[in-house]
Amino acid sequence: MILRTLNLDKYFGSLHAVDNVSLDIEEGEVRAIIGPNGAGKSTLLDLVSNRTRSSSGRVFFRDSEITGLAPHKIASKGIGRCFQVSKLFPGLSAFDNVQIACISRSDKTYDMFSSGSETHRDDVLGHLESVGLGGMVDDLAGYLSYGDQRRLEIAITLAMKPALLLLDEPTAGVSRAEGHDLMRLVKGLVADQSLTIIFIEHDMDMVFKYADRVSVMHLGRLMITDTPEEIKNNDLVRNIYLGDKAT
Amino acid sequence: MARLPLQKQSIGLAVGALAALSVLGLFLPPHWTQLLTRVLIMALFATSLNIQVGYAGMLPLGHSMFLGLGAYSFCLLLVKTGMPQILAFPLALLISTAMCVIIGYLCLKSNEPMTFGLLHLAFNILLSTLINKWITFTGGEVGITGIARPAMLADTTYFFFFVLAWFVLCYIVIGIVVSSPFAKAAHGLRENEERLRFLGVNIARFQLVIFTISGLFAAVAGILLSMLDKGAFPAYITLTRSAEALMMCLIGGMFSFFGPTVGAAIVVVFGTVTSIYISQWQGLLGIIILACVIGFRGGLLGRGRKIGLSGDGS
Numbered sequence: 092m093i094l095r096t097l098n099l100d101k102y103f104g105s106l107h108a109v110d111n112v113s114l115d116i117e118e119g120e121v122r123a124i125i126g127p128n129g130a131g132k133s134t135l136l137d138l139v140s141n142r143t144r145s146s147s148g149r150v151f152f153r154d155s156e157i158t159g160l161a162p163h164k165i166a167s168k169g170i171g172r173c174f175q176v177s178k179l180f181p182g183l184s185a186f187d188n189v190q191i192a193c194i195s196r197s198d199k200t201y202d203m204f205s206s207g208s209e210t211h212r213d214d215v216l217g218h219l220e221s222v223g224l225g226g227m228v229d230d231l232a233g234y235l236s237y238g239d240q241r242r243l244e245i246a247i248t249l250a251m252k253p254a255l256l257l258l259d260e261p262t263a264g265v266s267r268a269e270g271h272d273l274m275r276l277v278k279g280l281v282a283d284q285s286l287t288i289i290f291i292e293h294d295m296d297m298v299f300k301y302a303d304r305v306s307v308m309h310l311g312r313l314m315i316t317d318t319p320e321e322i323k324n325n326d327l328v329r330n331i332y333l334g335d336k337a338t
Numbered sequence: 339m340a341r342l343p344l345q346k347q348s349i350g351l352a353v354g355a356l357a358a359l360s361v362l363g364l365f366l367p368p369h370w371t372q373l374l375t376r377v378l379i380m381a382l383f384a385t386s387l388n389i390q391v392g393y394a395g396m397l398p399l400g401h402s403m404f405l406g407l408g409a410y411s412f413c414l415l416l417v418k419t420g421m422p423q424i425l426a427f428p429l430a431l432l433i434s435t436a437m438c439v440i441i442g443y444l445c446l447k448s449n450e451p452m453t454f455g456l457l458h459l460a461f462n463i464l465l466s467t468l469i470n471k472w473i474t475f476t477g478g479e480v481g482i483t484g485i486a487r488p489a490m491l492a493d494t495t496y497f498f499f500f501v502l503a504w505f506v507l508c509y510i511v512i513g514i515v516v517s518s519p520f521a522k523a524a525h526g527l528r529e530n531e532e533r534l535r536f537l538g539v540n541i542a543r544f545q546l547v548i549f550t551i552s553g554l555f556a557a558v559a560g561i562l563l564s565m566l567d568k569g570a571f572p573a574y575i576t577l578t579r580s581a582e583a584l585m586m587c588l589i590g591g592m593f594s595f596f597g598p599t600v601g602a603a604i605v606v607v608f609g610t611v612t613s614i615y616i617s618q619w620q621g622l623l624g625i626i627i628l629a630c631v632i633g634f635r636g637g638l639l640g641r642g643r644k645i646g647l648s649g650d651g652s
Binding site for chain 2: 162195210
């Protein structure tokens with residue numbers, strides 16, 4: 092078990108955005124979280140990485156409790172996060188973007204007396220190469236195409252060498268072909284780097300093709316977790332997506 | 339000047355400038371040497387501010403308080419304890435740095451850029467008021483006067499070279515720091531704080547370190563300034579002085595290492611020379627700033643685009 096949430100709750104005023112969610116993620120798993128808009132998927136990831144503080148409930152990462160830990164500490168423990176809207180260093184080159192992640196990972200954030208430009212050079216180039224940005228090392232992150240920005244964010248996150256990667260709609264806004272490229276890339280990383288992935292996705296093609304297991308959320312609650320095949324044929328899920336009363 | 343860290347060509351340029359400065363220091367008449375000394379000190383002050391502004395994207399609005407803290411702690415140590423200047427110098431630095439850590443900690447507590455800037459401003463006002471009103475301790479509006487330099491440095495030319503040595507030393511240290519992995523992370527802070535946090539960096543602590551380094555060099559400038567003026571004065575710690583430092587960064591270009599230095603030279607020389615002829619020279623300064631901000635985006639040494647600030651990493 093790499094990640095476990097116990098009875099997570101989040102209220103925004105009277106809105107119960109995440110309702111008593113207990114989630115277990117196995118090591119090496121690719122888990123998709125699906126559900127209609129407003130189901131609480133992104134909020135759930137925010138609670139795990141403590142971008143938003145939970146109202147109640149607990150989070151465990153590899154058997155140690157991380158509930159309420161500062162986001163930078165959770166990140167250092169090995170939980171990487173890609174956001175729904177790419178969060179990059181827009182005025183810096185692709186190289187610098189990834190390099191900063193390497194600097195942070197290797198505890199060189201406070202190294203003031205060595206050369207900044209050469210630090211982790213090979214590492215950085217390797218990460219850029221692995222997401223297919225080898226030819227855009229010097230390009231400014233802010234000027235990259237949307238799809239390339241998604242790739243760059245994945246490269247940045249991977250450079251932290253996380254054990255668990257949280258991806259919020261990695262293929263939203265990119266072409267279908269690009270989306271498949273991205274997901275193949277991510278899936279490949281699971282094998283190569285013994286990563287565990289949780290990804291939020293709306294495109295069912297992607298979900299059924301790349302996820303090992305799928306969790307369905309609706310109105311803040313975790314409705315069901317099962318294999319893609321079972322989910323595909325599940326009446327409850329069908330009802331949720333068709334808008335019927337599900338419970 | 340494609341990127342912030344020092345490059346070979348700018349090092350060459352710096353050595354040339356250093357030679358020129360030495361010649362000027364040797365042959366200029368004393369009052370011009372004094373002016374040049376002031377330029378160096380204010381350049382160090384502006385550059386210390388730029389560590390926060392240009393590199394890390396922070397906006398401290400009351401930076402003059404660290405200039406004042408350096409000057410006042412140095413002079414007060416001399417006046418109240420009578421210790422030798424060679425001892426008071428490092429001790430004043432220590433006191434200022436400690437104050438800087440405390441003030442920085444309080445300013446950075448909220449983790450909001452706007453609150454940081456305003457708290458910074460508030461501390462500036464607080465300290466400035468304290469210095470003006472606590473007459474028995476700080477001398478009030480008169481300041482602390484009559485601090486003679488040690489015999490060795492009494493001569494204007496000797497003192498110029500003393501300041502030049504400090505200036506070079508500080509610039510080398512700052513130059514190394516702004517080319518380090520630390521500075522890379524600071525660029526990240528400027529570009530996207532949340533991304534940096536989710537890469538595992540403790541933002542508040544990181545900002546405090548930047549803040550303290552910046553304050554430390556401002557305090558060095560403050561001590562040197564008080565040696566030049568033979569005292570410490572409330573004018574060191576005014577909001578105008580804080581704004582002036584920001585203007586120096588803006589005029590010269592905050593995305594280049596020597597930008598604030600050029601800005602400081604312009605502001606100090608221009609201010610001194612024109613104030614002889616015009617009483618409202620600050621109005622003219624305002625026009626210069628407008629021209630620089632509108633005409634030379636990114637300052638005189640900037641490339642006019644934000645793009646040029648970060649470099650290519652290769």
